[in-house]
Amino acid sequence: MTLRADLSVHIGDFTLAAAFAVERGTTLALLGPNGAGKSTALRSLAGLQALDGGAIELSGAVLDDPTSGVFVPPERRSVGVVFQDYLLFGHLSAMDNVAFGLRARGIRKPTANSAALDWLSRVGLAEQARRKPRELSGGQAQRVALARALATGPDLLLLDEPLAALDAATRVNIRSQLREHLDQFPGATVLVTHDPLDAMILADRLLVLENGSVVQEGTPAEVAQRPRTDYIATLVGLNLYRGVADGVHIKLDDGGVLTTAHPAEGSVFLAFRPTAVSIHRTHPEGSPRNTWRATVSGIEQHADTVRVRLSGTPDLLADVTTAAVAELDLAPGRAVWVSVKATETHTYPV
Incomplete structure (x- = not known):
């Protein structure tokens, strides 16, 4: 040493x-x-x-x-x-x-x-x-x-x-x-x-x-x-939440419930990348996933993608293409649906 x-x-x-x-x-x-x-x-x-x-x-x-x-x-x-x-x-x-x-x-x-x-x-x-x-x-x-x-x-x-x-x-x-x-x-x-x-x-x-x-x-x-x-999560580019796990369901401390693919129990962190977030104008159909309403609160260029800040329960960050911003007509104040597949999330003990 x-x-x-x-x-x-x-x-x-x-x-x-x-x-x-x-x-x-x-x-x-x-x-x-x-x-x-x-x-x-x-x-x-x-x-x-x-x-x-x-x-x-x-x-x-x-x-x-x-x-x-x-x-x-x-x-x-x-x-x-x-x-x-x-x-x-x-x-x-x-x-x-x-x-x-x-x-x-x-x-x-x-x-x-x-x-x-x-x-x-x-x-x-x-x-x-x-x-x-x-x-x-x-x-x-x-x-x-x-x-x-x-x-x-x-x-x-x-x-x-x-x-x-x-x-x-x-x-x-x-x-x-x-x-x-x-x-x-x-x-x-x-x-x-x-x-x-x-x-x-x-x-x-x-x-x-x-x-x-x-x-x-x-x-x-x-x-x-x-x-x-939250500071570290922001640095490394992750959405991070703290909550209590009961199997595959995580009740978040700041509101909302998310589903993960890997069962856990007790106090946990749940994280996923902004690239794992999909944004929709209407309620998405298809495979089971975490889906909730959100409002666009900010849009900024981030490396080769566009980072969209979204207010909801919970708040989150999404990385999308410039084409997606145009196709979805994203702008501050726009109400949207967001979704994250359970398989894109991971949890670990607090």
């Missing part, structure tokens, strides 16, 4: 309480909405925010333990950080930025510069070694920041929204490159992000925070398949 963290931090009326561990060679993504506590957790790990309780242990060494009075300052921690805005030194070249941490640790300039050039080569920027940050593209600046964080050989790498400042086209390429570097990094990595795609692609495990608390933890597949809050 490389990192063990039990974080308890109080900032005004906000409290963060989260415990997790990260193995060497793996990446943990802290995922959550704004104000969930992700940045507070990262600042605590970096030594920029002292704990009020709990402890942080990295590679067997205690970094922060208020009970015993131990607090290792940021500059003495074996931690590399890539900040959201990269925070490169504007007056230094790319090479000098990467060499900065090494020089700060007492390594002579020629040796530090040689190591910096090696790292710039690893991230494909050897030819930009003499350029200042203002002469670099967003993607290049991100890679310089990553090289600077890795050059000192840290036991822990912290990434704070590392792709947020990039445009969509650049993000795809840099995300792929970043994954390759993380796969080669021997230490532990903690990634802070609000982007589910970044988390799903870059991380081995997810820790989802809401309002300062951990609401779910697991592999990307586990979290995507069995979300436990």
